[in-house]
Amino acid sequence: MSEMGTDGAALEQELERMLEIEKFEPPAEFRERALWSDPAIYEEAAADPVAWWTARSKELLDWDVEPTQGLDDSNPPFYKWFEDGRINASAQCLDRHVAAGNGGRVAYHWRGEEGERRDVTYAELLDSTRRFANALKDLGVEKGDVVGIYLPMIPEVAVAMLACARIGAIHNVVFGGFSAESVRERMEFSEAKALVTVDGARRKGKTAPIKQQVDEEMGGLGSLKTIVVIRSTGIECPMTEGRDVFFEEICAAADPECPAEPMEAEHPLFILYTSGSTASPKGILHTTGGYLTGVAATHRYVFDLRPETDVWWCAADVGWVTGHSYIVYGPLANGATSVMWEGAPDYPHKGAWWETVQDTGATILYAAPTAIRTFIKWGADIPAKYDLSSLRLLGSVGEPINPKAWLWYHQVIGGGRCPIVDTWWQTETGGIMITPLPGITATKPGSATTPFPGVSAEVVDERTGEPVAEGQGLLMLEKPWPSMLRTLYKEDDRFVETYFSKFGEERYLVGDAARRDKDGYFWVIGRIDDVVNVSGHRLSTAEVESAIVAHENVAEAAVIGQSDEDTGQAICAFVTLAGDTAPSEGLDAGIREEVAARIGKFARPKRIVWADDLPKTRSGKIMRRLLRDIAEGRALGDVTTLRDPDVMAELEKQIAAEGDED
Ligand code: 7RM
Numbered sequence: 001m002s003e004m005g006t007d008g009a010a011l012e013q014e015l016e017r018m019l020e021i022e023k024f025e026p027p028a029e030f031r032e033r034a035l036w037s038d039p040a041i042y043e044e045a046a047a048d049p050v051a052w053w054t055a056r057s058k059e060l061l062d063w064d065v066e067p068t069q070g071l072d073d074s075n076p077p078f079y080k081w082f083e084d085g086r087i088n089a090s091a092q093c094l095d096r097h098v099a100a101g102n103g104g105r106v107a108y109h110w111r112g113e114e115g116e117r118r119d120v121t122y123a124e125l126l127d128s129t130r131r132f133a134n135a136l137k138d139l140g141v142e143k144g145d146v147v148g149i150y151l152p153m154i155p156e157v158a159v160a161m162l163a164c165a166r167i168g169a170i171h172n173v174v175f176g177g178f179s180a181e182s183v184r185e186r187m188e189f190s191e192a193k194a195l196v197t198v199d200g201a202r203r204k205g206k207t208a209p210i211k212q213q214v215d216e217e218m219g220g221l222g223s224l225k226t227i228v229v230i231r232s233t234g235i236e237c238p239m240t241e242g243r244d245v246f247f248e249e250i251c252a253a254a255d256p257e258c259p260a261e262p263m264e265a266e267h268p269l270f271i272l273y274t275s276g277s278t279a280s281p282k283g284i285l286h287t288t289g290g291y292l293t294g295v296a297a298t299h300r301y302v303f304d305l306r307p308e309t310d311v312w313w314c315a316a317d318v319g320w321v322t323g324h325s326y327i328v329y330g331p332l333a334n335g336a337t338s339v340m341w342e343g344a345p346d347y348p349h350k351g352a353w354w355e356t357v358q359d360t361g362a363t364i365l366y367a368a369p370t371a372i373r374t375f376i377k378w379g380a381d382i383p384a385k386y387d388l389s390s391l392r393l394l395g396s397v398g399e400p401i402n403p404k405a406w407l408w409y410h411q412v413i414g415g416g417r418c419p420i421v422d423t424w425w426q427t428e429t430g431g432i433m434i435t436p437l438p439g440i441t442a443t444k445p446g447s448a449t450t451p452f453p454g455v456s457a458e459v460v461d462e463r464t465g466e467p468v469a470e471g472q473g474l475l476m477l478e479k480p481w482p483s484m485l486r487t488l489y490k491e492d493d494r495f496v497e498t499y500f501s502k503f504g505e506e507r508y509l510v511g512d513a514a515r516r517d518k519d520g521y522f523w524v525i526g527r528i529d530d531v532v533n534v535s536g537h538r539l540s541t542a543e544v545e546s547a548i549v550a551h552e553n554v555a556e557a558a559v560i561g562q563s564d565e566d567t568g569q570a571i572c573a574f575v576t577l578a579g580d581t582a583p584s585e586g587l588d589a590g591i592r593e594e595v596a597a598r599i600g601k602f603a604r605p606k607r608i609v610w611a612d613d614l615p616k617t618r619s620g621k622i623m624r625r626l627l628r629d630i631a632e633g634r635a636l637g638d639v640t641t642l643r644d645p646d647v648m649a650e651l652e653k654q655i656a657a658e659g660d661e662d
Contacts, residue, residue, distance in 0.1 A: 011380055015407045023442040024410075026419055030392070034439020035304050041440070045453035052454050053482050054082070057293040060300065060333065062096050063087050064262035067289065071480055077496060077505040078487065079480040081290035086262035089269055089288055090133070090166035092296075093332035094126040095260060106337045109311070109360045110155050113202045113343040115352075117359075120155045122335070125162070128251065130258035132163035135250035139226050141194055143168030143261075146271065148187045148195040148224075150214065152176045152202070153342040156230050156247065157318045158328050160196045165269060165288075166260050172271045172283075175319025176201055177537075178600040180213040186273050187224055190283060190489060194226040196247070200233035204347040211237035265289030271489045272321055274427040275540040276498060277529040283489030284321075284427045292333055294431035294483025298452060299330030302421055302435050303364050303393060311390070313339035314366040315353070320537070321427040322397055325483075326366060330431070345371060350378050354386035365413070366395035366423075370535040370567055372405045372413075377566070380412045388413060393438055396422045398536030399568045400524055406445035424448035424524050426510065427538070428499070430483030433457065434522050447521045455481055459516045465503040468516065475514040475524065476507050484508070530624065532561030532569050537602050539571070541624070544605070547598035548573055551591050553581040558614050558622045562607065562631045570606040572631050574614055574651070583610040607631075609654060613647045615639075630655060 031037050045052040050070035058066065067085030097105065103123030110118040141147060147169045151157040153176075164171040172190050174183045187195060197214055200207045211229055215238055218224060229237065230247040239246075266287045273281040299305060305312065312331050316322035331338045339360050345353055353375075357365065375383065394414050396406070401422055410420055420443060424434040433455050434448040441449050451457045456478035458467045477484075488495040502509045513525040527533065530541040541559040548557040555578040564570035575591065577583065592604040609631070615623045618641070629636050630651055639645050 008380065011408075011412070014411065015404060018407045018411070019403060019445075023444055024419070025442045026439050027417060030304075030419055031439045034437075036301055036437055037439040039440050041437075041453050046456075049454045049456070049479060049481075053293060053297075056297040056454075057082060057085075057289065057482065060296040061087060061092055061289075061292055063289075064091075067265060073480060077500040077508070078492075079484065080266050080486075081480075081482045082265040082293070085265040085289050087265060087289050087292065088166065088260040088262050089292055089329065090129055090162040091260035092292060093162060093165075093329065094122060094129060097122045097335045098126050102335060105307075105335065107332060108155050108158070108338050108340040110340045111342060111356050111360075113204070113347060115348055118155065125155070125159065125332075127256060128156075128159045129162040129166060131251040131254040131256055132159055132247070133166040133258045134254040134256075135228075135247075136163055136169065136194065137167055138250065138254060139194060139228075139245070141167065141169050141226075144170065144268075145194075146170045146172050146190045146192040148183065148190070148192040149173040150176065150178075150183050150195060150197045150210070151230065151318075152198060152232065153317060153340060154198075154230070154232055155340060156232075158332070158340075161270070161318075161324075161328055162332075166258065168261065168263050168267055170268045170270055172273070173319055173324065174273070175317055175600075176210075177317070177319070177602050179597055180210075180217040181598050182600060183214065184217040184221065186281070186283075187218070187221060189273070189281075190271055191223040193223060194228060195224060196228045196230070198230045198232040199237040200235040202233060202342070204344050207233050207235055209235060209237065215240070263288050266486070268486075270324065272324065272427055274321070275531055275538045275543060277531065277540060277542065279540065279542040279546045281540075281543070282494070282498070283491070284485045285487050285489045286430050286483070287486050290482030290484070291430050292329060294481065295325040295330035296333040298432040298435075299326060299336075300334050301437065302423060302432050302452065303366070303395065304438050305331075305334055305336055305364070307335040307337070310336060310363045311339065311361050312336045312364050312366075313341070313357070313360070313362045314395075315341055315371065316366070316368070316397070316536075321430070322366075325431050345374060346378075351382045351385055354383045354388060357388050357391060358386045361390040363390055364393045364395070365391060366397060368398040368536040369396055369401040369405055370399065372396070372401070372409050373566055375413075376405060376408050380408075383412055388415065391415070391418055394418045394420045396420060397425070399533050400526065401446060403445035410445075419443065420445075422446075422448045424522070428485045428508075429477070429481070430485065433477065433481070434524070444517075444521060447517070447523045449521050451522075455479075457522065459514050459522065460503070465507075470516055470518055472513060472515045472525070474528065475510040475512045475522070476503065477510060478507055526569075532559075532571060534561070534564075534569055534571060534602060535567040539599070539603055543599060544571055544573070544595060544603055547595045547603070548575060548591055548605075550598060551594045553578050553587060554591065556614060558624060558627055559605070560624050560628045560631060562628070564606070567606075571603065572607040572609065572627075573605040574609045574611045574627055576611050576614060609651070609658065611654060612650055613644070615647045615651070616643050617641050618643045627651075
């Protein structure tokens with residue numbers, strides 16, 4: 001146990017001192033044993049990215065039919081990779097490891113909310129997946145059909161995803177923190193044929209009646225023929241005859257044999273809805289061969305993964321892309337042993353994560369900055385109570401990590417010996433794009449450093465599209481990569497418009513602002529569109545606004561993301577009330593409830609500012625820029641384009657009054 005862990009003042013001083021350090025070289029012991037330690041890999045990949053990715057694809061995957069084609073760019077931006085190859089994602093993740101004699105290897109050390117432990121081996125995962133795949137077929141699910149998955153963090157979530165992949169059904173996972181109404185919307189958009197869910201889900205000692213909530217929303221959804229219910233908590237739940245079935249029963253009745261059918265490389269693997277600039281979420285579509293190549297390669301080389309000895313822990317939820325790529329597909333494709341964590345970080349106690357590292361011997365931890373900031377707040381003496389010496393590498397994802405949090409993670413969790421990989425990527429990119437390689441790259445706290453080999457990124461001038469060598473601009477990805485999204489499900493035009501309309505169809509517009517420093521390192525600043533990142537959860541302001549105005553007493557709402565010490569950004573809503581409704585605490589609670597019901601609890605505004613009117617341009621557009629200024633207490637930017645400049649003075653009074661109440 002480090003002294004540092006227990007003496008807060010000494011730690012604080014140490015971190016302050018370390019803020020002066022510009023670069024952290026990979027530790028010699030790490031570099032010497034790393035899978036990749038020669039920087040020549042970057043030149044090799046840059047010389048011929050398509051050939052390089054094709055080689056990774058053959059190195060890390062066992063194709064049923066090896067592709068003879070790399071990239072097909074004949075119809076940009078609709079790119080295809082490895083088109084004539086054939087492969088089955090579930091066979092890559094399961095069968096081949098079992099066939100190689102590794103069926104007894106643990107795929108997941110599952111840790112339940114109440115501290116339960118369950119180890120699931122590759123052989124067991126394969127058996128469950130085969131049975132459920134057959135059960136889905138028995139229910140009439142066919143190749144190309146969409147299957148919704150709305151589950152908590154239980155091993156069956158991987159089974160459900162892999163069973164879909166096995167039969168070529170396209171899974172559409174909805175994060176368990178979303179409301180049943182959000183699930184309904186996503187099932188409707190994607191015309192899902194079946195939905196897999198649970199009787200109930202546990203959260204910090206309470207059980208939410210998930211199936212009942214789903215039932216309240218799902219009526220009348222024509223396409224949805226079946227709801228499969230996993231008995232997870234054992235609570236009573238309503239079952240509709242002819243539509244609803246229990247997972248355990250259909251799996252027990254299913255044939256245990258289920259050969260994996262080789263799929264075309266470009267066969268859709270999954271849709272994952274994510275937030276964009278408008279209220280309607282975007283259905284990001286990923287396909288099989290390219291996606292698997294991207295996640296297997298990045299998981300192996302960014303994290304220097306040794307399947308035989310490492311215990312990998314990605315502390316995300318499977319409902320987000322991080323879970324798809326680095327809890328399910330990447331780690332399983334690589335035959336890794338993972339930790340799967342069901343609960344909240346402070347349940348049953350605030351040391352639960354560190355106890356889990358100690359108990360499982362986790363060697364690599366991949367977490368979000370928001371979690372790290374929470375641990376900082378709870379104090380270094382909590383992790384100091386546990387043996388974290390098994391850790392050898394740390395990762396960060398989801399939002400920019402502030403240098404202070406980076407250093408704390410490095411010192412307190414990593415004991416000063418573990419490299420940190422700050423990985424930048426998106427739902428759209430499928431896998432990690434900008435990241436250090438832990439045996440090669442010197443890291444700078446707060447920078448995701450440089451693109452992964454085979455990836456080309458630029459920071460360009462917002463107006464001209466010309467690369468900026470040093471300084472701020474828009475982040476762009478310059479060349480297609482295998483795990484890129486193929487389209488927005490059933491919205492090809494919106495796909496082109498959103499990502500490829502600004503600077504042409506060869507250059508993918510990321511939607512983030514970034515800066516490059518003198519060494520060419522990338523510093524991602526944040527979104528340029530109306531997307532807010534709350535604790536690493538991506539939300540659109542329009543989505544939250546539309547939930548707020550659904551409240552009967554609300555006339556209009558404008559939502560902004562405000563910097564927040566704990567969650568990175570927090571939702572701040574400016575609300576004008578209908579008629580002569582007066583602001584009240586009850587109303588405040590009512591609006592938050594409305595948002596929880598329509599989107600999910602995590603989207604509830606942290607702050608509500610009552611406004612008589614909102615600042616608008618003459619054409620009636622709400623000027624969120626001014627709202628951001630006023631919420632953060634900055635001097636107001638240009639107000640000359642406002643229809644009614646007095647609105648801002650009124651809002652300033654309102655904000656001042658809010659201060660008085662505190
Ligand atoms: C993986 C994930 C994507 C957005 C992205 C960024 C932000 C993610 C980092 C980051 C700075 C990072 N997918 N973001 N990782 N910003 N440094 N390492 O989060 O689709 O949900 O979000 O998240 O703004 O555009 S996501």
